[in-house]
Amino acid sequence: MKGQTRAGAANAPERDAPIALARLDRDFDHLVREDRVHRAVYTDPEIFTSEMLRVFGGTWTYLAHESEIPEPGDFRTVRLGLRPLVVVRDASGRVHALFNRCMHRGATVCRVERGSASHFQCPYHGWTYRNDGRLTGLSLPKGYGPDFDRSQLDLRRVPFVESYRGFLFGTINPDAPPLLEFLAGARDLIDQWLDRYPDGNVIVRSAAHRMVYRGNWKLALDNAIDGYHPPFSHRSLLEMAAERAGGSDEGRDMQWWSGDVDESPMYVQALGNGHTFADQRPAVFPSSWAQQRPQPGREAYEAALRAAVGDEKAEALLQIAVGSQMNLNVFPNLLLIGSQIQVIEPIAPDRTQLTWYATTISGVPDEVNVLRMRSQEDFLAFGEPDDQANFEECQRGLSIPEIEWIDFRRHAHTGTERRDERGVVTGLVTDELGMRHYYEEWKRLMTVPLRAVTR
Amino acid sequence: MTRLDRLRELAPVTSSPVTADFYDRLIGEAGSFAEEGEPVDAETERECVRLVLREARLLDQARFEDWLRLFTADAVYWIPHVAGGGDPRREVSLAFDDVRRLGDRVARLRTGSAWSQVPASRTCHQLTNLEAWRGLRAGTVRVRSTFVVHESRGAVERSLPGWCGHLLRVEDASWRIVLKQVNLLTADLGLENMSLVL
Numbered sequence: 001m002k003g004q005t006r007a008g009a010a011n012a013p014e015r016d017a018p019i020a021l022a023r024l025d026r027d028f029d030h031l032v033r034e035d036r037v038h039r040a041v042y043t044d045p046e047i048f049t050s051e052m053l054r055v056f057g058g059t060w061t062y063l064a065h066e067s068e069i070p071e072p073g074d075f076r077t078v079r080l081g082l083r084p085l086v087v088v089r090d091a092s093g094r095v096h097a098l099f100n101r102c103m104h105r106g107a108t109v110c111r112v113e114r115g116s117a118s119h120f121q122c123p124y125h126g127w128t129y130r131n132d133g134r135l136t137g138l139s140l141p142k143g144y145g146p147d148f149d150r151s152q153l154d155l156r157r158v159p160f161v162e163s164y165r166g167f168l169f170g171t172i173n174p175d176a177p178p179l180l181e182f183l184a185g186a187r188d189l190i191d192q193w194l195d196r197y198p199d200g201n202v203i204v205r206s207a208a209h210r211m212v213y214r215g216n217w218k219l220a221l222d223n224a225i226d227g228y229h230p231p232f233s234h235r236s237l238l239e240m241a242a243e244r245a246g247g248s249d250e251g252r253d254m255q256w257w258s259g260d261v262d263e264s265p266m267y268v269q270a271l272g273n274g275h276t277f278a279d280q281r282p283a284v285f286p287s288s289w290a291q292q293r294p295q296p297g298r299e300a301y302e303a304a305l306r307a308a309v310g311d312e313k314a315e316a317l318l319q320i321a322v323g324s325q326m327n328l329n330v331f332p333n334l335l336l337i338g339s340q341i342q343v344i345e346p347i348a349p350d351r352t353q354l355t356w357y358a359t360t361i362s363g364v365p366d367e368v369n370v371l372r373m374r375s376q377e378d379f380l381a382f383g384e385p386d387d388q389a390n391f392e393e394c395q396r397g398l399s400i401p402e403i404e405w406i407d408f409r410r411h412a413h414t415g416t417e418r419r420d421e422r423g424v425v426t427g428l429v430t431d432e433l434g435m436r437h438y439y440e441e442w443k444r445l446m447t448v449p450l451r452a453v454t455r
Numbered sequence: 456m457t458r459l460d461r462l463r464e465l466a467p468v469t470s471s472p473v474t475a476d477f478y479d480r481l482i483g484e485a486g487s488f489a490e491e492g493e494p495v496d497a498e499t500e501r502e503c504v505r506l507v508l509r510e511a512r513l514l515d516q517a518r519f520e521d522w523l524r525l526f527t528a529d530a531v532y533w534i535p536h537v538a539g540g541g542d543p544r545r546e547v548s549l550a551f552d553d554v555r556r557l558g559d560r561v562a563r564l565r566t567g568s569a570w571s572q573v574p575a576s577r578t579c580h581q582l583t584n585l586e587a588w589r590g591l592r593a594g595t596v597r598v599r600s601t602f603v604v605h606e607s608r609g610a611v612e613r614s615l616p617g618w619c620g621h622l623l624r625v626e627d628a629s630w631r632i633v634l635k636q637v638n639l640l641t642a643d644l645g646l647e648n649m650s651l652v653l
Contacts, residue, residue, distance in 0.1 A: 206546045207536040212645040236569035240562045243459050244468050251468075296531075296553040297473035304475065353645045358547040370478075370544045377547050378556075382563055385571035385650040 018174050018451035024050040032443040035409045039398045042216040048349040055332050056081030058450040060169040060182045062334035063087050067203040073116040086110045090132040097158035097170045098133045129155050156454040172452040185271030185424045189328045193336050196320055198363035209356040213388040215395035217346040223387050224329045225276040225434025227268055230257040233390050237382045241293055253293040256283035266429035274331030274441030276434035281325045289318040295374035301367045321371035331438050339376055350395050408432040465523040466558020472529035473553055478544050485540040485636055488599050488620035492588030500587040503596045506630040507621050511580035514652055519561040527631045532557050534637045571650035579605040595624045616640045
């Protein structure tokens with residue numbers, strides 16, 4: 001991008017000419033209609049393969065959080081689509097997203113999930129790379145002739161890596177807009193999500209919670225912007241919470257998901273570029289802390305906070321010890337849910353890993369972060385598994401070839417949507433506008449000419 | 456008495472034993488499973504092993520309320536992501552339940568609308584490699600075991616291996632569970648549908 005400084009791009013060797021990303025020869029206008037989508041987009045292996053090149057790579061994709069690699073040398077191995085990467089902070093503090101692939105014969109050079117290293121040495125034949133990707137050594141170099149140009153054998157990379165307030169994104173597409181432009185209406189909401197906290201940041205410190213389901217990755221995205229499912233999919237959680245709360249509104253959690261939720265002040269939004277948002281905040285009562293299902297340690301830790309900082313400050317801190325009641329989805333793979341960072345990791349057309357990163361925050365007493373750990377376990381134990389069971393059963397039902405369409409018509413024709421001056425569209429909470437919106441972006445990425453560079 | 460009343464008796468909703476001191480003690484107790492301790496007498500070992508095996512059978516029989524009765528009021532059911540538990544003040548776990556949240560877990564399963572348990576899991580909790588040692592505190596016993604939970608749920612069949620640490624003490628003339636720490640072999644890796652009781 002002209003004039004743009006990017007992490008990892010300064011002082012890079014001259015770029016290769018971009019290659020064109022292959023386009024799958026399908027009638028995408030047939031497969032993705034205005035308010036329905038063909039089952040093939042969830043089941044077809046060729047569509048999946050193409051998504052892994054074009055959607056995961058052709059646009060900005062979430063890679064990792066800067067707090068996971070705080071010090072020079074720190075690294076995490078992640079994937080861009082199915083491509084193994086090492087996301088690493090070099091000695092100068094700059095972040096690189098290197099393809100985890102030796103330039104000799106293709107072996108991965110880093111075999112662990114996280115760590116710290118100044119260099120990566122390939123375990124197969126010993127080629128050695130500095131953590132900024134530079135090839136620094138190989139044994140028996142006289143085995144290579146005079147035309148052997150080592151400067152062309154640095155680890156390839158995701159050439160465009162940018163961070164927005166700690167969230168690291170990457171793309172291999174030289175024509176992608178700047179990250180800030182790509183984020184569109186999601187940017188302001190990322191700000192809201194972070195600005196709840198005194199230091200305006202989150203820290204990923206805990207081990208991740210990894211959940212696998214036998215279904216397509218887009219089923220998770222459909223659910224993330226779905227304000228229609230909670231009373232049904234989460235019926236057991238809502239019933240259990242009501243039973244155990246014994247008639248009280250305190251500690252019942254999610255009690256606003258009953259009756260006609262389209263009459264509630266909750267809403268969903270299409271933010272541009274496939275990003276979406278569902279907002280529960282206007283419906284929460286009596287308060288975020290008061291309504292949360294009681295967690296282990298609730299009483300003692302609330303008392304300790306009140307004793308430590310006084311009631312007024314404690315009240316404010318307790319509200320940020322529990323989830324944000326925001327569901328912000330940055331297409332294609334980053335979901336901010338409650339307090340957690342969820343990453344969609346496709347594995348196969350009918351297999352997906354959802355990795356949940358619990359977060360802590362700085363500038364608060366320890367008690368707040370201990371409470372955050374217990375509160376971030378609750379929905380993953382008692383809510384999410386039922387959604388994933390429904391994803392798996394969708395994948396099974398979608399295996400029937402003769403029944404072709406997935407229906408996204410809710411509120412498409414009820415005249416209840418509003419568009420603002422930024423182009424953000426807001427609808428009632430059961431409106432399926434989010435799915436219709438992200439599929440527009442999906443179709444664009446699957447069909448337009450896309451180019452890629454890897455250094 | 457309704458099912459819910461019975462559950463409230465077994466797993467009260469009013470308070471939690473978890474405090475800052477509680478976490479300190481728990482981390483110490485959990486850490487002690489890494490090392491052999493002093494042996495216990497044969498009769499104590501027999502009784503403690505009997506309790507652990509009974510617990511496994513109750514789960515396989517889906518007798519969750521009877522299973523809850525085996526826990527002390529200050530017990531924790533803990534399935535960490537970090538081998539050996541790490542520090543639960545800094546880490547989320549697959550499960551970190553005091554008896555209150557354990558009661559919630561059972562209550563949810565009993566609603567009949569927990570779709571991740573429709574159809575319900577059928578399990579075989581297989582325990583081997585049982586060792587019993589004195590606990591850190593007087594009157595407690597540590598039992599360490601290797602387990603495999605074989606599960607059949609709808610069309611899916613799988614086995615979940617790992618090691619388990621039980622901390623036991625006597626209450627009302629029976630050995631009861633103070634801590635059950637389930638250390639899955641694949642605790643930090645991708646896991647499908649973990650709605651079953653391990």
